[in-house]
Amino acid sequence: MRKLAREVKIMFQGKKAIVIGERDGVPGPAIAQCLSAAGAEIVYTTTECFV
């Protein structure tokens, strides 16, 4: 598990992220928080409705 967390952190460290959440799935802010914790810089967050 720790190894996976390290790999995720390496994957997102220093990267810019555009986050699009989904109404019936995961909201944008929740995804943004995860990516931010993994070291990504969030440049835009939104949630959309596709129905």
Added chain:
Amino acid sequence: MSVVIKDCAYVLVHVPDFVRYGSKPSRDISVNGKEGRELEKRIYEHVRSYEEAVAYPPNQVFIGNIHPDELHNILKPWYEHPLEDAKREGKFGEILGEEEFYGWVRIADDFNLIWLTPDFIERIRDKAASSSFLTEGDLKKLGSGVPLGKILDKVEHDFALPLYYKGAIVGSVRRDHDMDDSLKAHVLLENIFAKASGALVMHHLFRRANLKPEEVDFVLSCSEEAVGDRYNRGGGSLSKAIGEMCHCINATGHDIKAFCAAPLHALLDAASMVEAGIFKNVVVVGGGCLAKIGMKYSGHLKHQMPILEDVLAGIAFAVTKDDGVNPIIRLDCIGKHDIGAASNQEAIMRSLVVKPLNKIGKKMMDIDRYATEMHNPEVTLPAGSGNTPYTNYKLMGALAAMAKEIDPKSIEDFVKKKGMPGFSPTQGHVPAAVPFLGHALEAMRRGEMNTTLFVAKGSLFLGRMSQLSDGMSFLLERNPQGMK
């Protein structure tokens, strides 16, 4: 005192010539220039005939001729398996054709925004005259028409939109201000469509509920539009406009805005007014949403299937004090998604399902049926938008499993027994659980069902003022006096 839903009505209006004016198709057509014109032609080639729309099984469920469970027994795709004995008239309302709807639109127009040619006016006059809802006064509003040359000139030189029937221009809708985006032709057309279809469904409601228009005290519109002007965009009021068209001379009203959850907010507001003794008869009405027509057309074209978002939908409900017969709204079992609550799906569903039921000491399995957002999956899946009702039912089943009410292996059984297939047009506010209300009222009056929890969510974040979601729920229960 208890509050009941006395009755309800549902209508569909088939508008194939207006798929081009849905928000998504119209944007794609206008942005792409010559390609846009070809796209417009291609879209028109994929719309359905009126007869096909009437015989489409989910549409027959919507107007009450078959139960949602019967969709389990009809082969998919449903659009290739029409009902042989499908009728235009339904237990809860009807499916109106485009030609007749033009008459309703013209009658709904108090500002001479809609111009129709004299030939077309004469063509629709007989149809309008045959409607049992329209009066002599209404028919006079059809007028005598405007010459085609004047209509084409208005389209070419004054930002009017052409109006089509069977692909040919039969009229136009004009703007009513040269600089106001809230009064441009497209917006006014959306608003008039919501008004006309709202009036149609309200007339059906009065007939079904045996309610006289003059007995209505208050009208709440939960439609999806933004009636207003440059100083007060979305200010309203469609409720009074629909009420006026239906002769509710003793009523006032206002509009409820809560994205797709608006019908549940409006029903709760209506029930509160009646419970508090402020008003006796409150009507909740939702007209059809032109902007959502053809929203997922590209997915349908990609899969070589008909464009299924070709119908406007209208919904209406009469809320009154307890009559000892009709199902009651349990005002002690209201679910809401609080501002401080988390917005993940589990948290939303806990707020809307588990929390209100716990308040009255009920468990999830105590409820006979759950009505969630009843989007027809045949419309959404080809566009990659998922199967909304199924996803919601699975989550509810998972919550029942987490509460150890069912075995985790039984979640699919929960979905089948407590849920139902989606059958509603994807008109935003319309699928918001309430399409099942008519079926629930019937089953409860017959004594075949005791409870249904109605659950709907709203995507507030789409307006860019908050990242919040929204949701409401209420429990409908068989009238205990009716059980004696």
